[in-house]
Amino acid sequence: MTENTHGTAKDIYIIGNGVIAKALAVALVIDGRKVTVIRGSVDQQPVFTENIQLEMEDSTLQADVTISTLSNHEHLDGIIVLTNKSFGNKGLADKLKLKSGNSPIVFLQNGLHVEKSFLDESFPELYRCVLMATCQSITKNSVRFRAVGASPIGIIKGSADALDAIVAALNTAVFSFRAETAIQTVIWKKVIINCVFNSICPLLEIDNGVFHRNTAALQLAETVIKECLAVAHENGIDLTIADVRDNVLLISKMSDGQKISTYQDLLNKRETEIDTLNFAVAKAAGAATVPVTSLLGELIKIKSELSKV
Numbered sequence: 001m002t003e004n005t006h007g008t009a010k011d012i013y014i015i016g017n018g019v020i021a022k023a024l025a026v027a028l029v030i031d032g033r034k035v036t037v038i039r040g041s042v043d044q045q046p047v048f049t050e051n052i053q054l055e056m057e058d059s060t061l062q063a064d065v066t067i068s069t070l071s072n073h074e075h076l077d078g079i080i081v082l083t084n085k086s087f088g089n090k091g092l093a094d095k096l097k098l099k100s101g102n103s104p105i106v107f108l109q110n111g112l113h114v115e116k117s118f119l120d121e122s123f124p125e126l127y128r129c130v131l132m133a134t135c136q137s138i139t140k141n142s143v144r145f146r147a148v149g150a151s152p153i154g155i156i157k158g159s160a161d162a163l164d165a166i167v168a169a170l171n172t173a174v175f176s177f178r179a180e181t182a183i184q185t186v187i188w189k190k191v192i193i194n195c196v197f198n199s200i201c202p203l204l205e206i207d208n209g210v211f212h213r214n215t216a217a218l219q220l221a222e223t224v225i226k227e228c229l230a231v232a233h234e235n236g237i238d239l240t241i242a243d244v245r246d247n248v249l250l251i252s253k254m255s256d257g258q259k260i261s262t263y264q265d266l267l268n269k270r271e272t273e274i275d276t277l278n279f280a281v282a283k284a285a286g287a288a289t290v291p292v293t294s295l296l297g298e299l300i301k302i303k304s305e306l307s308k309v
Contacts (some may be wrong), residue, residue, distance in 0.1 A: 010034070010078040010079050010165075010169055011034045011035075011036065011076075011077065011078030011079070012028060012033055012034060012035045012036070012078055012079050012081065012169065012170070013035075013036050013038055013073075013076050013078055013079070013080045013081065014035065014036070014037045014038065014081045014083055015038045015040050015080065015081065015082050015083065015084050015092065016037075016038075016039075016040045016082065016083035016084035016085075017037055017038075017039045017040070017041075017067065018083060018084075018085075018135075019135035019136060019137050019143045019145075019261075020083045020108060020131065020133075020135050021037055021083040022037070022052045022054070022065070022135075022143045023054055023133070023135050023143050023145045023175060024081065024083065024108070024170075024175055025037050025052065025063070025065045026052050026053075026054040026061055026062065026063045026065065026143075026174075027054070027061075027172045027174035027175035028170070028172060028175075029063040029064070029065055030061060030063050030172070030174065031172040031173070031174075033169070033172075034078075035065065035066065036066045036067075036068050037065055037066065037067050037068070038067075038068050038069060038070055038073070039067065039068070039069050040084035040088060040092065041084075041088075042069060043069045043070055043071045044069065044071045045068075045069045045071075046072075047066060047067065047068045047072055048066075048067050049064050049065065049066055049067070050064070050065050050067050050141060051063070051064050051065075051141060052064075052065050052141050052142070052143065053138075053141060053142040053143070054142075054143055054145050054174070055138060055142060055143065055144045055145065056145060056146075056174070057146060061174065070095055070099065073099060074099065075099055075100075075101060076096070076099050076100050076101075076103055077101065077103060078103055079103065079104055079106060079166055079169055079170070080096070080100055080103050080104065080105050080106065081106045081108050081129075081170070082105065082106065082107050082108060082109055083108045083109065084109070085109075085270075085271065085273055086107075086109045086110065086111045086114040086273055086276045087271060087273060087275060087276070089109075089114060089115075089116075089117045089118070090117040092117075093117040093118050093120070093121045093123070094121075096123075097121050097123070100123065102124050102125065103125075104125035104126070104127055104158060104162060104166055105118055105123055105125065105126050105127065106127045106128075106129055106153065106166060106170070107126070107127070107128050107129060107156075108129045108131060108151075109273075109276075110131070110190070110191075110194050110198070110261070110273050110276065110277065111191065111194070111273055111275075111276025111277055111280060112187070112188075112191050112276055112277070112280035112281065112284065113276070113280060114128075114276055115128060115156050119156070119157065123157070124157070124158075125157060125158040125159075125162060126155075126156040126157040126158060127153050127154065127155060127156060127158055127162075127163060127166055128153070128154055128155075128156050128183055128187060129151055129152065129153045129177065130151060130152050130180075130183070130186045130187055130189075130190045131151050131190070132147065132148045132149040132150065132151045132152070133145060133146060133147045133148060133151065133175065134146045134148070134208065134251070134254070134255040134258050134260075136258045136259055136264065137264065144258065145174075145175075146254055146255055146258065147174075147175065147176065148250065148251055148254050148255075149176075150171075150176040150177055150178040151175075151176070151177050151178070152177070152178055152179070152180030152183065152186050153166060153167055153170075153177055153178070153179060153180060153183070154179070154180040154181065154182070154183020154184075154186070155183065156183075160179075163179050164179060167179050184237065185237050185238065185239065188232045188235070188237045188239065189239055189243065189244060189247065191228070191277060191280070191281065192224070192225055192228040192229065192232065192239075192244050192281075193244060193247055193248055193251065194277050195224055195228055195277050195278050195281060195293055195296075195297075196211070196221045196224050196225065196248055197248075197251070197260045197262075198260055198261065198262035198263075198272070198273070198274065198277055198278075198300070199224070199262070199274070199277070199278055199293075199296035199297060199299070199300050200217060200220055200221060200224070200296065201259070201260045201262075201263050202260065202262045202263040202266050202300060202303065203296065203299055203300065203303065204217065205263070207255075207256065207257050207258055207259055207260075208251065208252055208255040208256065208257075208258050208259070208260055209252050209253070209255070209256030209257060209258075210252070211248055211249060211252040212249050212252040212253045212256070213252075213256075218248075218249075220292075221245075221248055222241070222245060223292050224292055224293050224296065225241055225244045225245060225248070226241060227281075227288070227289070227290040227291070227292060227293045228244075228281050228290065228293060229241060229244065230285075230288035230289075230290075231281050231282075231284050231285045231286075231288045231290060233288075234284075234285065234286050234287065234288055235284060261273070262274065262300065265304075266300075266303060266304060266307050267307075269307050269308050271304065272300060272304050274297050274300045274301060274304075277297070278290075278293050278294060278296060278297030278300070279294070279297050281293060282294045282297070
């Protein structure tokens with residue numbers, strides 16, 4: 001472990017113990033940061049240390065990561081990063097309002113308006129991160145990680161100075177972050193991309209690379225993009241088809257062979273985040289209609305229920 005030379009000694013609490021949490025924790029621990037992963041789905045468990053391996057494109061990293069639960073912490077004084085599934089945010093906001101104090105909350109989650117429960121509870125500092133990386137579980141303690149670029153973080157409720165401090169605390173050479181002033185535009189862009197990957201890939205039961213390999217799949221993706229863009233434009237977001245389509249192709253190429261999170265959730269009989277993706281876009285629509293996007297979401301819902309039988 002190297003000495004932390006980034007001007008911050010803040011504790012970093014990562015809530016959720018999925019692939020993104022593990023990748024971020026390894027990157028931070030290797031860089032000398034003070035990190036605790038807090039399991040979001042269980043409580044009343046002892047603290048333990050887990051050796052986690054991070055498989056990169058050209059190397060494998062590993063680190064011993066502290067794993068805990070909320071009951072072990074009276075206060076979370078530092079930076080709180082949410083990597084749990086966004087459908088759990090209402091319950092998590094209720095649990096954290098007595099523990100987090102003035103600690104900033106960073107949402108490292110997919111979806112539209114995932115911060116709403118925390119706004120409703122008047123948390124003082126809320127920041128939204130849009131993930132620019134893909135992760136896939138290899139074994140229980142091993143994760144494959146591919147970065148597409150630096151993940152942007154922007155202000156939902158807070159200050160520019162605090163945002164800069166958060167970026168400095170989280171940014172590493174392995175898992176990089178940057179400050180973003182136009183975060184709502186970036187959120188919408190990623191939501192649309194997620195509507196493509198998280199519905200089409202699981203329904204085709206195929207990896208992320210399908211869009212750069214198959215013309216018909218890309219054409220379906222473009223239909224979803226056009227529908228979602230109409231809703232984004234109604235909500236004051238300035239994006240073009242080329243903006244989103246080019247990113248879909250880039251992610252498809254860079255994560256060729258990897259399964260998107262919703263596909264992994266279906267395979268593991270877990271609840272998906274489709275409510276904050278396809279259905280959230282449909283809910284935000286006014287005059288625009290999203291029939292294909294909604295249908296794909298409905299099919300994911302059905303497939304999810306069937307997978308649990």
